[in-house]
């Protein structure tokens with residue numbers, strides 16, 4: 001798919017991978033919608049960077065766990081652009097208290113990491129005829145196990161993978177749906193690690209460093225431009241899954 005003058009919605013784009021993706025897509029000539037939940041200041045900074053490269057970009061505050069917020073966001077996109085070509089379901093959370101006993105956290109992670117993508121997609125499809133959807137999963141969803149301290153996170157990322165495949169089958173060939181499963185990416189989810197912290201956190205990967213948000217954004221651009229990849233989960237984990245097998 002050609003990216004010039006396409007309209008792209010990136011959820012959770014005020015920072016991290018979402019911000020890097022918005023900027024990468026603006027460089028590709030897309031008009032980007034920078035969705036965020038709370039951090040307007042960061043979203044505005046991303047917007048200013050995108051405006052260097054492309055036109056008609058906007059930032060929209062909307063909580064993806066709130067159906068009314070999503071409806072309003074899609075109505076505004078329809079008003080500004082009439083249609084949408086690219087959706088990146090990136091917004092997500094991690095919770096230190098995610099364990100096998102915490103029902104409240106389990107439900108909150110479900111709402112933010114699975115139901116949110118489902119609801120955004122439902123309403124986005126009202127204004128998408130052709131294009132691409134990319135869901136951001138995780139290596140913990142890929143494996144589906146291996147981290148009892150992120151039990152809900154892994155479960156709902158695994159579910160997001162399964163959702164990706166069924167949605168791909170439903171929407172192809174007009175809309176191609178894929179997912180990306182990153183390893184450890186240096187973002188605010190890891191408290192914006194310093195170089196020394198990145199070295200330590202990245203040591204679990206075969207590449208012996210953390211992945212940078214721009215490296216995930218590159219892969220998202222690839223999936224958008226390539227029209228043969230469909231129903232795929234692209235693992236970008238620096239070899240994490242093999243590094244821990246002996």
Ligand SMILES: NC(=O)c1ccc[n+]([C@@H]2O[C@H](COP(=O)([O-])OP(=O)(O)OC[C@H]3O[C@@H](n4cnc5c(N)ncnc54)[C@H](OP(=O)(O)O)[C@@H]3O)[C@@H](O)[C@H]2O)c1
Nearest residue numbers: 012014016017036037038039063064092184185187188189
């Ligand atoms: N970092 C990693 O190592 C890693 C690895 C694998 C997968 N992932 C996944 O990659 C995605 C992005 O992660 P990241 O590390 O870039 O995250 P991040 O730096 O923590 O940024 C999270 C973004 O999501 C937004 N957000 C959170 N909850 C939201 C909601 N309910 N509605 C709308 N926006 C919401 C935040 O908005 P505000 O700033 O406005 O609150 C922010 O823009 C997530 O799905 C995460 O699970 C991350």
